[in-house]
Amino acid sequence: MKKLINTAESVIEDALTGLAAAHPSLRVRDRVVYRAGGPRPGKVALVSGGGSGHEPLHAGFVGHGMLDAACPGEIFTSPVPDQIIDATRAVDGGAGVLHIVKNYTGDVLNFEMAAELVEDVEVASVLVDDDVAVRDSLYTAGRRGTGATLFVEKIAGALAEEGAPLAEVARVAGEVDERSRSFGIALTSCTAPAAGKPTFDLPEGEVELGIGIHGEPGRARVPMAPARELAAVAMEAIHGDLPLEGDLLVMVNGMGGTPLMELYVVFAEVTAFVRGKGARVARSLVGNYVTSLDMQGFSVTVCRLDDTLTRLWDAPVETPGLRWGR
Amino acid sequence: MKKLINTAESVIEDALTGLAAAHPSLRVRDRVVYRAGGPRPGKVALVSGGGSGHEPLHAGFVGHGMLDAACPGEIFTSPVPDQIIDATRAVDGGAGVLHIVKNYTGDVLNFEMAAELVEDVEVASVLVDDDVAVRDSLYTAGRRGTGATLFVEKIAGALAEEGAPLAEVARVAGEVDERSRSFGIALTSCTAPAAGKPTFDLPEGEVELGIGIHGEPGRARVPMAPARELAAVAMEAIHGDLPLEGDLLVMVNGMGGTPLMELYVVFAEVTAFVRGKGARVARSLVGNYVTSLDMQGFSVTVCRLDDTLTRLWDAPVETPGLRWGR
Amino acid sequence: MDTEFFLAWLTGAAELVRRHRDHLTELDAAIGDADHGTNLDRGFTEVLQALDDWPPTSPAQVLLSAGTTLIRRVGGASGPLYGSAFRQMGKALETPVTPAGFATAFEAGVRAVERLGKAVPGDKTMVDALVPASRALAQAVQEGVEAREAFERAARAAEEGAKATIPLRARKGRASYLGERSVGHEDPGAASSALIMAALAAVS
Amino acid sequence: MDTEFFLAWLTGAAELVRRHRDHLTELDAAIGDADHGTNLDRGFTEVLQALDDWPPTSPAQVLLSAGTTLIRRVGGASGPLYGSAFRQMGKALETPVTPAGFATAFEAGVRAVERLGKAVPGDKTMVDALVPASRALAQAVQEGVEAREAFERAARAAEEGAKATIPLRARKGRASYLGERSVGHEDPGAASSALIMAALAAVS
Numbered sequence A, B: 001m002k003k004l005i006n007t008a009e010s011v012i013e014d015a016l017t018g019l020a021a022a023h024p025s026l027r028v029r030d031r032v033v034y035r036a037g038g039p040r041p042g043k044v045a046l047v048s049g050g051g052s053g054h055e056p057l058h059a060g061f062v063g064h065g066m067l068d069a070a071c072p073g074e075i076f077t078s079p080v081p082d083q084i085i086d087a088t089r090a091v092d093g094g095a096g097v098l099h100i101v102k103n104y105t106g107d108v109l110n111f112e113m114a115a116e117l118v119e120d121v122e123v124a125s126v127l128v129d130d131d132v133a134v135r136d137s138l139y140t141a142g143r144r145g146t147g148a149t150l151f152v153e154k155i156a157g158a159l160a161e162e163g164a165p166l167a168e169v170a171r172v173a174g175e176v177d178e179r180s181r182s183f184g185i186a187l188t189s190c191t192a193p194a195a196g197k198p199t200f201d202l203p204e205g206e207v208e209l210g211i212g213i214h215g216e217p218g219r220a221r222v223p224m225a226p227a228r229e230l231a232a233v234a235m236e237a238i239h240g241d242l243p244l245e246g247d248l249l250v251m252v253n254g255m256g257g258t259p260l261m262e263l264y265v266v267f268a269e270v271t272a273f274v275r276g277k278g279a280r281v282a283r284s285l286v287g288n289y290v291t292s293l294d295m296q297g298f299s300v301t302v303c304r305l306d307d308t309l310t311r312l313w314d315a316p317v318e319t320p321g322l323r324w325g326r
Numbered sequence C, D: 001m002d003t004e005f006f007l008a009w010l011t012g013a014a015e016l017v018r019r020h021r022d023h024l025t026e027l028d029a030a031i032g033d034a035d036h037g038t039n040l041d042r043g044f045t046e047v048l049q050a051l052d053d054w055p056p057t058s059p060a061q062v063l064l065s066a067g068t069t070l071i072r073r074v075g076g077a078s079g080p081l082y083g084s085a086f087r088q089m090g091k092a093l094e095t096p097v098t099p100a101g102f103a104t105a106f107e108a109g110v111r112a113v114e115r116l117g118k119a120v121p122g123d124k125t126m127v128d129a130l131v132p133a134s135r136a137l138a139q140a141v142q143e144g145v146e147a148r149e150a151f152e153r154a155a156r157a158a159e160e161g162a163k164a165t166i167p168l169r170a171r172k173g174r175a176s177y178l179g180e181r182s183v184g185h186e187d188p189g190a191a192s193s194a195l196i197m198a199a200l201a202a203v204s
């Protein structure tokens, strides 16, 4: 394993030091990343968090029009209640706080515990579960939260900036999750610093279908194929669960080790696929947004837009990872 | 080799198709990426280009406040004169065109040939050569152009938007290059699609110092070390060539396969190093901006700012790869 | 069973977790996200630290302190689960601690895990090691065997329960995402539960 | 030496470049950026295409067409360099083509490379193969040997010149960035120049 770190133990601290140094718009205190300037009176505050290793998610999306605070856990390990409690109390501007939680047992348990312990703040919570690779059934912990988390954070964040009340922000956040689906494919595994070696072995000629964002193996292993075919596998899985119709927000997301050029190749295929189904890519993102350390591969996330969601997506955002309109 | 491509031959075309689909603000014609909306009357136009594989450079920096057109060559191969001639003629708004050329024999020769052939347009050209790993002497082709290219494109682009004349834009572009230095370190080689295997072998325990951005081996190979030490090697090389003083613009750039978290770890060390020299990181960028396909590693680029350069750096920019202020 | 006994248990558990850290992480790498060993090692190290910083004066305090520390320092799924288990055990523990009283408290702790995680035996989780351990403990106490023997039976039951997760298909936690592919691997949390019970049996 | 002869030369060169493409790319991987083989293969394929689309009617036209295509399609350093070489050769070539006339034109082509790239023999570039080839050609012509023999000597000189780049330290092009580390590798451009000269000698 070769990584640009000092020690496996200090990597989170060191990265947060760098993040704070690079972005004067952020403040880092006790393992929580805050938007500078303190709570916004009257504005619903958004708090998210989860294991580290998915950068820029979540800390990179703290700022105007998105999150008020992010709680980074250890690598692939959800944050502890203390972080979430601190964040929730610190960002509350009197209008309450929305917890955006990716659907993983650890994230759910820790956010639940935190929510119970801050009786003094009005807390609502939205669970993100967009990964169609996992069937939501009695036989699973339910669908994983992956790429749609970014959509939920951006759109709910824009609504909160508009001054909408907590219940409304929570409702729309849930709606975004319901209208979104994702599917991921890995070309390589990733290497967690503490583990020191790849989480799983993936031979030269094969890829993993239906991976999550924690280096966990996927649902199946198949031979490597051209971008066109891999894109089709992901899009068929999504289309089979939520038919592609109307205006779509589409993200082709890199898993961290895949260069931009390849993501554009995939995006070209995804766009053609969408057109083929008679739908339209109305808005898009191509890049590394919800990653899995140094994993090579991609995921596609699709959200069915309506006028309100489109307006909120287009609203100004100013964060290290996503910025437009200001 | 596992890559998200259809064929090694079609990768550039396919990626440009995806780029155009993802960014309505761009137009792609005959292997040239243009800013939509045609030439800006009275504005000096900026044209750059070079081999592909460095994304988002250059095509990702086409837009308001930066480039008017980019000419992507084959992977790691400079563009041909035809592309540069087409671009130069198409973007000229009557105020002339600045060619921003990275100092590589191929880039220089092709841009020179193109410039000679467009007698009908006033063309000035700036050569970017910021890589301190290469001594500029009778014994080399001169310093390579690497990270400073982004600084030159951003700052010259802002000045052009302000309406400055060609000579002035060219002068400041040259000044940015003179005030900038870079040094790169590779943890892994990269794999060019056509070659199908890594350009060089780099054993588990070793790194390459002083690499360029074309997967060429560096100046020396040394044992892997903690981020703090690798950052110090890069910064000492830069500081030894251009003493770190006053306000600095610092970019910690990923080579394409290195996750953001590690780049922040490096940036934390770079900031500490700069402070140790009594200088100040006044502006910064951390991310994958001038890459080498899927190479893992980083480069640091430092530019000594003055008030004018700081103002121009802060000016609004709206491109796929760099955006703020609008 | 005094305060020393419970301190010795947690110290032993911390040692076993440290020694088997990489193994637990490898088990998690196969069907999870390769962090269970590091999570628990970090957690138990902090547990000992806290017990050292604020010396407890009763068995219940030892368990409450350990549980709180695990909740506050581990994260992930196992942090809240183990943390709640020790906290509930502490709340339910009556002094002076008798084997019977301990068995009752232990069962309360296991219940907390079941309540929080909603897993039932057979779901391929730590519950598959903890429930058999709890049953064996209650059974042994009823039979009136001496404490040491009771703990050894509980440890054996936990160990068997952990191994029994190998053929199971996971229905809870990350491993459930793998569906059929989770079959053939031991559940990391069940394995760590077996270690914690082994530490109990090893207290002398 | 008629138009057919020159078409045969370029066809042969294209075949040799195609056959040695991966080898040229490997040479470039060692001290450059691993694209010389693909660059030239792409270029010569286009050269034959253009010669097929717009059939030339004179030897000079063959060389001018080839040079222009290489400049327009190859890119990199070798595109403009080889392109200018063929264009200058074409401009300097007088019909009917005699061995002496060809040697003069060839020398003009090599001069174009030297002028454009500012490399001198010993810099570890294609110049190290082209200059000896040009000299051998002139020499042979002076000695009045027949064309075929003259071309074989030129090809041998180019081949020897290419191999002679191995111990050299590069002072031009990408390889120069490696400093001392460029020693011990054959220059890819010199190698491709030797192939082009071999194709000349092979025309029958």
Ligand SMILES: Nc1ncnc2c1ncn2[C@@H]1O[C@H](COP(=O)(O)OP(=O)(O)O)[C@@H](O)[C@H]1O
Residues within 6 Å of the ligand: A076, A077, A078, A105, A106, A107, C028, C032, C033, C035, C036, C039, C040, C075, C076, C077, C078, C079, C081, C113, C116, C117, C118, C119, C124, C125, C126, C127, C172, C173, C174, C187, C188, C189, C190
């Ligand atoms: N719902 C649940 N109920 C009981 N135990 C669970 C549940 N979900 C996960 N676990 C246990 O937690 C273990 C994983 O812990 P750990 O790896 O530390 O957390 P994470 O899964 O968040 O990375 C699993 O092996 C399993 O035994």
Ligand SMILES: Nc1ncnc2c1ncn2[C@@H]1O[C@H](COP(=O)(O)OP(=O)(O)O)[C@@H](O)[C@H]1O
Residues within 6 Å of the ligand: B076, B077, B078, B105, B106, B107, D028, D032, D033, D035, D036, D039, D040, D075, D076, D077, D078, D079, D081, D113, D116, D117, D118, D119, D124, D125, D126, D127, D172, D173, D174, D187, D188, D189, D190
């Ligand atoms: N200044 C120069 N003069 C003559 N030949 C040169 C010069 N620079 C490079 N070359 C030749 O070009 C070859 C490399 O060509 P190629 O790999 O196609 O272009 P690039 O170096 O741009 O990738 C080198 O091996 C060398 O022979």
Ligand SMILES: [Mg+2]
Residues within 6 Å of the ligand: A051, A075, A076, A077, A078, A106, C033, C035, C076, C077
């Ligand atoms: Mg985890």
Ligand SMILES: [Mg+2]
Residues within 6 Å of the ligand: B051, B075, B076, B077, B078, B106, D033, D035, D076, D077
């Ligand atoms: Mg090249």
Ligand SMILES: [Mg+2]
Residues within 6 Å of the ligand: C028, C032, C033, C034, C035, C036, C076
């Ligand atoms: Mg885990």
Ligand SMILES: [Mg+2]
Residues within 6 Å of the ligand: D028, D032, D033, D034, D035, D036, D076
């Ligand atoms: Mg080359």
